[in-house]
Amino acid sequence: xxxxxxxxxxxxxxxxxxxxxxxxxxxxxxxxxxxxxxxxxxxxxxxxxxxxxxxxxxxxxxxxxxxxxxxxxxxxxxxxxxxxxxxxxxxxxxxxxxxxxxxxxxxxxxxxxxxxxxxxxxxxxxxxxxxxxxxxxxxxxxxxxxxxxxxxxxxxxxxxxxxxxxxxxxxxxxxxxxxxxxxxxxxxxxxxxxxxxxxxxxxxxxxxxxxxxxxxxxxxxxxxxxxxxxxxxxxxxxxxxxxxxxxxxxxxxxxxxxxxxxxxxxxxxxxxxxxxxxxxxxxxxxxxxxxxxxxxxxxxxxxxxxxxxxxxxxxxxxxxxxxxxxxxxxxxxxxxxxxxxxxxxxxxxxxxxxxxxxxxxxxxxxxxxxxxxxxxxxxxxxxxxxxxxxxxxxxxxxxxxxxxxxxxxxxxxx
Numbered sequence: 212x213x214x215x216x217x218x219x220x221x222x223x224x225x226x227x228x229x230x231x232x233x234x235x236x237x238x239x240x241x242x243x244x245x246x247x248x249x250x251x252x253x254x255x256x257x258x259x260x261x262x263x264x265x266x267x268x269x270x271x272x273x274x275x276x277x278x279x280x281x282x283x284x285x286x287x288x289x290x291x292x293x294x295x296x297x298x299x300x301x302x303x304x305x306x307x308x309x310x311x312x313x314x315x316x317x318x319x320x321x322x323x324x325x326x327x328x329x330x331x332x333x334x335x336x337x338x339x340x341x342x343x344x345x346x347x348x349x350x351x352x353x354x355x356x357x358x359x360x361x362x363x364x365x366x367x368x369x370x371x372x373x374x375x376x377x378x379x380x381x382x383x384x385x386x387x388x389x390x391x392x393x394x395x396x397x398x399x400x401x402x403x404x405x406x407x408x409x410x411x412x413x414x415x416x417x418x419x420x421x422x423x424x425x426x427x428x429x430x431x432x433x434x435x436x437x438x439x440x441x442x443x444x445x446x447x448x449x450x451x452x453x454x455x456x457x458x459x460x461x462x463x464x465x466x467x468x469x470x471x472x473x474x475x476x477x478x479x480x481x482x483x484x485x486x487x488x489x490x491x492x493x494x495x496x497x498x499x500x501x502x503x504x505x506x507x508x509x510x511x512x513x514x515x516x517x518x519x520x521x522x523x524x525x526x527x528x529x530x531x532x533x534x535x536x537x538x539x540x541x542x543x544x545x546x547x548x549x550x551x552x553x554x555x556x557x558x559x560x561x562x563x564x565x566x567x568x569x570x571x572x573x574x575x576x577x578x579x580x581x582x583x584x585x586x587x588x589x590x591x592x593x594x595x596x597x598x599x600x601x602x603x604x605x606x607x608x609x610x611x612x613x614x615x616x617x618x619x620x621x622x623x624x625x
Contacts, residue, residue, distance in 0.1 A: 371619030
């Protein structure tokens with residue numbers, strides 16, 4: 212059975228909905244663990260201030276374990292993550308098509324791999340304007356990218372004030388959270404602010420339920436107010452589930468057992484059940500942290516384990532169940548769809564994961580599409596800690612791209 216599951220786990224990700232380019236993604240089955248980190252700070256959103264000594268680092272692993280010449284191309288995007296009208300020379304200094312220089316081989320691992328990394332800006336490329344950026348990664352001068360990494364560059368010109376409340380316009384302290392925010396643009400030139408500003412809101416870095424196209428509720432002097440807007444009501448969900456795979460022989464947090472099946476290790480996570488109540492936990496809102504039991508040379512000495520998940524519950528008709536979190540790049544695509552085992556009455560999936568600490572959740576996606584739903588497996592409870600992000604883009608009349616001029620983050624704790 213494991214042989215079949217290993218083959219399945221390497222299937223190339225094909226989207227079950229319209230692709231959203233905000234998500235990091237790999238399009239080659241041998242690439243894993245793509246990460247975007249700003250200024251070396253783990254867990255922070257992929258938003259870098261323009262200029263100064265700020266940098267963004269993109270890294271990934273290649274399980275082929277033979278050197279491949281990877282190159283990258285930087286693309287400037289508008290608020291909707293479609294390519295902007297700027298010429299390359301208008302948004303970067305230097306030239307695209309540079310080789311990824313950071314390269315290290317794994318050591319003392321059963322699954323051999325190469326670890327690649329690149330920082331922006333560097334001696335070859337410097338970014339000139341704010342906005343959204345996509346790094347397309349190519350192998351051996353191929354025509355199609357094998358991976359994509361996304362980040363934003365901020366020129367902080369406007370303020371963003373955010374509040375979140377469990378008392379919403381549709382229920383009171385039950386299953387939703389409602390966000391309100393203000394854009395404060397005193398001292399910043401905006402001739403038609405309600406048309407020129409484009410806010411985008413997301414929860415826990417999920418883009419399947421992100422909100423855009425918002426209109427302000429009303430205006431004050433140098434301020435746009437967005438409140439009592441039903442588009443800004445989010446399912447509250449539950450705290451993320453957690454586990455750790457740190458040691459190849461000893462089960463750690465929520466690992467039932469470790470098994471060696473030549474030539475790789477397998478980690479079997481304790482079976483999950485649907486949650487009917489709020490479960491308090493100190494989670495990391497969907498993130499993962501690569502590390503091993505010795506916590507040394509984490510990027511190159513952490514092994515990959517085939518990790519087995521099981522969600523025991525009756526099969527839900529009219530859609531599919533997905534495992535979700537940054538371990539899946541928050542993508543709801545075929546690679547992360549769970550199969551239903553009729554004999555065991557459980558959803559199951561096996562994924563190759565690098566040693567570390569992980570958060571995850573189960574999302575149900577109806578056949579007619581739309582955002583993933585937490586209600587079926589996780590439940591929705593107003594007490595849940597969630598992170599909310601507000602990106603504020605600006606395009607003045609006659610200009611050719613969307614600047615990112617404001618960014619706000621709020622961690623809701625009841």
